[in-house]
Amino acid sequence: MSETTPAKPPAKDPMKGFRGVLAGTLIMEAITVALALPVVAKLGGGLTSFTGWTVIALAVVLVVLCGMLKHVWAVPVILLLQLAIIATGIAQPAIAIIGIIFLAAFLWFLWLRRDVARRMAAGTLPSQQQPQP
Secondary structure, X not given: OOOOOOOXXXXXXXXXXXXXXXXXXXXXXXXXXXXXXXXXXXXXXXXXXXXXXXXXXXXHHHHHHHOOXXXXXXXXXXXXXXXXXHHHHHOOHHHHHHHHHHHHHHHHHHHHHXXXXXXXXXXXXXXXXXXXX
């Protein structure tokens, strides 16, 4: 019988799940923005107002952007969309608060991605280490 060496498992790509994290966060933000519709209906002149339609459009754009995350321009568009959501705070401050919270989350995700890329380039990620016998 010949002795074979065990197959080495493929290295895991830590960047692979980044789009999933962004997509999940965009869906959570779309739900949160959509749940702000009753606030807009009560305080912002109703759902038939410009503010109401703007909130509905923002929620739809957030969902559509989930399918566009494979493009290189998606992350800058996400950040610009966060600024647009914050800008709606002129008419509806509750929506601006949502935008600020999610902008902070996306900036944190981008910082984490940069940190993982730096560690991956240096070869210091745990998945890049050789197992000890």
